[in-house]
Amino acid sequence: QVTLKESGPALVKPTQTLTVTCSFSGFSLSTSGMRVNWIRQPPGKALEWLARIDWDDDKFYSTSLKTRLTISKDTSKNKVVLTMTNMDPVDTATYYCARSAGGGYNWFDPWGQGTLVTVSS
């Protein structure tokens, strides 16, 4: 059974850097084709894809947020970390991680439960 779970601070101040962690089980990021993504959802708004890291350490970022995002993985610990710099109140959102696979299988399944991050002074 594949599961993912996000963790991170519930509250960050403007200009600070956010670090959220995705801990997963049931698959390995050392397996060819495996990918982990970060997606966020501001309260009452739509989903927005942020970043992806692949089994071979290839990394991809949202064009609009590329300069602020860094994604990394610890394969031995089954964890993926996303950092977002210079946080602003508009970055208040639930941050989800989700698995996807290569070879044209560009859907997200399953998702973690999400972690709500509020940006406020």
Place this chain on the structure above:
Amino acid sequence: QSVLTQPPSVSGAPGQRVTISCSGSSSNIGAGYDVHWYQQLPGTAPKLLIFGNINRPSGVPDRFSGSKSGTSASLAITGLQAEDEAEYYCQSYDSSLSGYVFGTGTKVTVL
């Protein structure tokens, strides 16, 4: 700012059929990229509903079906049930953005 456009809401009585459209462009759906659909029940994470335009994951009722044509896609729910009341999102890939894109979301209400 979502790249794929969906109607904000659709509604129907129990047992009825409703459809949700997902309108894209030549850089995403029109370019041949697959469309996937997610169901998000209130207060929960999105769940994969349809993948590869028309396929249902194991456990998803056959009341849900997907289609794709040109630069748009659709999700149909037949035999609407109270438990189908949720937000629904389409998703694809956009070559001009070099990234994944989601729809604006559609709230389904069962009358």
